[in-house]
Amino acid sequence: MPSLFGIAWKNLRRKRLRSMLTIVGIALSTWVLVSLLGFNQGYENSLNKDIDNLGFQVLLTAKGCPYEAATLMLKGGTGLKYMPYSIVDSVKANPQVEEVTPMLMQVVFDPNKGESGGVTAFLGIDPATYPKMKTYLIFEQGKWFDKPEAMEAVFGYEAAELEQREVGDLYLLPESDVEVTVVGVLKRSGTQDDGTIFLPVRTVQNVYKLENKITSIGIKVNKETDLAAYEEELYKLSDVQVVSMAQVKMTISNLVATARVMVMSIALIAILIAMVGVMNTVLMSVLERWQEIGIMKSMGAMTSHIFKLIWFETILLTFVGGIVGSVMSWILATVTDKLIRSVLPYSPTSALVQIDVLLALKAIGIIMAIGLISGIYPAWKAAKIRPIEAIRSTDGEL
């Protein structure tokens, strides 16, 4: 004797085209659902990655020291305050700190600049730590310095354009007769790094007699760190000021939260469409088999048997549709990614749609739950059919 499951499968195969179309409908809904959930996951991860690529979350400078080249220029290149290099070790000692990078800004008067000379700023950086924190800095030409005391320079995009420098050119450090070789020119990054001339920190210390001095420290903390609490902690160090990226991060978090609400709303619509589609198909199938179900009941089928039979059909439809949709979304993830990128004004650099097995299983689970819910009414409708009335009539009615 065939099982209820077997009969359900057979019933679906009897109306192949309709079953196929229903499965396609469910698959499309699953595709939308998986892609949206994948986007929700990927967008947040990708944005976080881009934020991490911004470099350090906290900038520590000597109290009163201008920390941006623009402020420094406004002050006519004056007002630089220094910290001892030993402060790097004090900051590093905190277990919440993932990485630190010391920096030394130096401003000099360049008599060759403009009509009557002008101010030029350099940023002394540690080649071992700075590039790791600023991974978004990509080279147009060349590379970073080889050694921390190398007589070499890397130019930001705008600085290279203004100074008309390319890799291999010599650069004469103003206020000294020291020549450095340009070893790298960066691509445009849209940050203040574009206008910066980078030198190895020890080179700046040696050339401008600033041994063991730095102007700022870039700090990258662990993801779990409470930034506000950590900043308070930093203020325990004497004569320092803390510049935080916390506000930028908060804005991004708000952006992600807004995106999540939008994505979930669309996902809900997809779920509702799938639900109505499944219910409609199964209900139509029940109405068409009105007499058949009546005969089954007259031959001894119990109400629970009919209910289960129709329910199984619904579950089978949603299960197959869910699997097809998940596979489809996985295969088409790249296309979906490109589609989303084409409409978003700004897209993070990493994959926008991130689909994994867990996400696919979650989506199949949701779709099957939809099947279970939307199958209740048709199954109940079929289960309560009265055999004699059903046999007399040709079609069922709602």
Place this chain on the structure above:
Amino acid sequence: MKRMGFLIILLLILSQGLFAAVGCDLNDPDRDVKRLFPSSTGYKAYYMSITQKGGKALLAKVEKRLGDKFTGLYETADVPYTIYEIYKDKQVTGYIHGVNQKGQYGGIQVFLALDTKGVILNLYYQKMTNQAAKSFRSDDFAKQFKGLSMKDFASYNPSTGKQEGSLAKIKNPAVKAEKDFKATLRGVKKNLILMQEFGYIK
């Protein structure tokens, strides 16, 4: 509004651009035109590039006349040149035109003030970095170029750097900056060739 501001800053931070050709125009045209042409009453600026005016064929012609190949990021066929046409009342009295030229320490910018026949009236470095930049920027050095024209530079070969004829009289103001001196001569020749090829002087 505040959030929008943040968004714009964020987009600026995270966006990336393209590498473009760098032109050579006067930093302060009103001031510079008046200084190079004291009797002028106005000027018009025209923009053009080798690519625009004749493409590869023109580039090959300019290189052949120059006796040297164009090299580097700041000396390409798509570099936009600015030609300032100088007026005294309604009459064109001359031109100012500058070129990028690779020097000992990066790029130098050599501007020429020319009369309508293409005779050099003045030479002006808008940008130059070296220990002897002051000597190069001096009036004494610029004076050596006054009265010269394309015919004086026609036989000058930048690859040999040999000065002949009227060019032999031009003295290097700083022996240590020989590279920038040769670069200046090359820059002046390139400047004059371009002015001829762009059709401003004969």
